[in-house]
Amino acid sequence: MNFTKQPSCADDQDIGVLRVEQALAQMYAALRPLTETEYVPLRQALGRVLAQVIVCPINVPSHTNAAMDGYALRGADLPAEGSVTLRQIGVAWAGRPFADTVPAGQCVRIMTGACLPDGTDTVVMQENVRVDGDWIQISAQERPGQNVRHAGEDLACGEPVLSAGRLILPPELGLLASLGIVEVKVIRRLRVAFFSTGDELRSLGEFLQEGQIYDSNRYTIYGMLMRAGVEVIDMGVVRDDRAILTDAVQQAASHADVLITSGGVSVGEADFTKAVLSELGNIAFWKIAMKPGRPLAFGQVKNMAFLGLPGNPVAVMVTFYQFVLPLLRYLQGEINPLITPTIQAKSLFTFKKKPGRSEFPRGFLSQDETGQWCVEISHQQGSGILRSMSEGNCFILLPETQGTVAAGDWVTVQPFSGLL
Ligand SMILES: Nc1nc2c(c(=O)[nH]1)N[C@H]1C(S)=C(S)[C@@H](COP(=O)(O)OP(=O)(O)OC[C@H]3O[C@@H](n4cnc5c(N)ncnc54)[C@H](O)[C@@H]3O)O[C@H]1N2
Numbered sequence: 001m002n003f004t005k006q007p008s009c010a011d012d013q014d015i016g017v018l019r020v021e022q023a024l025a026q027m028y029a030a031l032r033p034l035t036e037t038e039y040v041p042l043r044q045a046l047g048r049v050l051a052q053v054i055v056c057p058i059n060v061p062s063h064t065n066a067a068m069d070g071y072a073l074r075g076a077d078l079p080a081e082g083s084v085t086l087r088q089i090g091v092a093w094a095g096r097p098f099a100d101t102v103p104a105g106q107c108v109r110i111m112t113g114a115c116l117p118d119g120t121d122t123v124v125m126q127e128n129v130r131v132d133g134d135w136i137q138i139s140a141q142e143r144p145g146q147n148v149r150h151a152g153e154d155l156a157c158g159e160p161v162l163s164a165g166r167l168i169l170p171p172e173l174g175l176l177a178s179l180g181i182v183e184v185k186v187i188r189r190l191r192v193a194f195f196s197t198g199d200e201l202r203s204l205g206e207f208l209q210e211g212q213i214y215d216s217n218r219y220t221i222y223g224m225l226m227r228a229g230v231e232v233i234d235m236g237v238v239r240d241d242r243a244i245l246t247d248a249v250q251q252a253a254s255h256a257d258v259l260i261t262s263g264g265v266s267v268g269e270a271d272f273t274k275a276v277l278s279e280l281g282n283i284a285f286w287k288i289a290m291k292p293g294r295p296l297a298f299g300q301v302k303n304m305a306f307l308g309l310p311g312n313p314v315a316v317m318v319t320f321y322q323f324v325l326p327l328l329r330y331l332q333g334e335i336n337p338l339i340t341p342t343i344q345a346k347s348l349f350t351f352k353k354k355p356g357r358s359e360f361p362r363g364f365l366s367q368d369e370t371g372q373w374c375v376e377i378s379h380q381q382g383s384g385i386l387r388s389m390s391e392g393n394c395f396i397l398l399p400e401t402q403g404t405v406a407a408g409d410w411v412t413v414q415p416f417s418g419l420l
């Protein structure tokens, strides 16, 4: 009998296991971003990656205008001390300019956003004046040139404003709209196929026999891919059968840029995924010094990238956010790095850990009565306990070098939520 020790997730040190950063670097080095492009109407560009430089075709704002409701006048008419009284000769509305030139000693009632009339260069807020019929009294506190927004101060005609590779988010949609741009050139959407493996899995609507479970990973993965803005190809559940699996991978390779699978990457008898992938293409690595998510396989079949996520439901989510999401964004041609803000928080828990691998326990981040960020760990940390993701609101990032965490220690947390 052979009692040779098999590599196991329980090991803290394991030769041949890649550190998280090394694994990410290998993925980036092996793959090239998409270059194919298409034109889409502006609203459909949300979440897409720009494939052209945007040069401003107009000034924004297009005309010099008032930043406040009040009175437009010549700065030279403002008093050095005491006050001055100017005669109001008309009104400038937003979208309905005052047509004449304003002479010295006179002023025009102006609304926010209205063009500054010829002759004027300053706006005094209406709260700061005294009105007596057509006579407007202004005191010495005002400054020439104030409360004016200059033509092109936001975006100047001819200026490059967005570079190729920018992810289009709500601010960019608004910015492009402010330039009157109706259609933009974007990188085509990444096509991501996914399937679950495992004979114990049943799809929704099917009856569970003993030992069977519903395929939840395909739903979690669907959700995460939809939020990532890619085109999804759901290939269902693939049985633990070498021929069926081979066929599914070949099908994916003829349609998709990326294939994501869950399950079948560990060392069990029915874990065929690695073997099939090695036969059809190559597996660059399949072990990472992290928990959960240690058996994560990465490779390529023809031009398709392959990510074999572990079957455990939490391991699927951890590996997706730590590896798959940054990789998808890179493949979509996004040049800005994925910034996932982290917060330093006081630990309200103790957690046993040996240095040697990165761990991603789930936690609940909150502020105490003094405003201090604190984090409590979810009680059940098993990588099959999906509730820890649903009830938690952050990952607690424990790097490779980190040992046991004591209550009161500072830890880095990565909130699940983002703004844009
Ligand atoms: N001897 C060892 N056994 C295991 C090791 C190890 O190092 N040595 N690693 C463990 C770790 S860590 C993980 S993670 C799993 C990964 O294994 P697989 O990727 O081969 O996944 P499966 O064995 O197919 O499933 C694991 C677990 O997850 C459930 N599962 C699978 N797919 C789904 C799905 N689509 N929806 C919901 N749940 C799913 C499955 O029923 C199992 O309970 O291996 C450990 N074993």
Ligand code: MOO
Pocket: 009, 290, 291, 292, 293, 294, 295, 310, 312, 314, 315, 383, 384
């Ligand atoms: O590390 Mo496994 O990936 O516990 O779930």
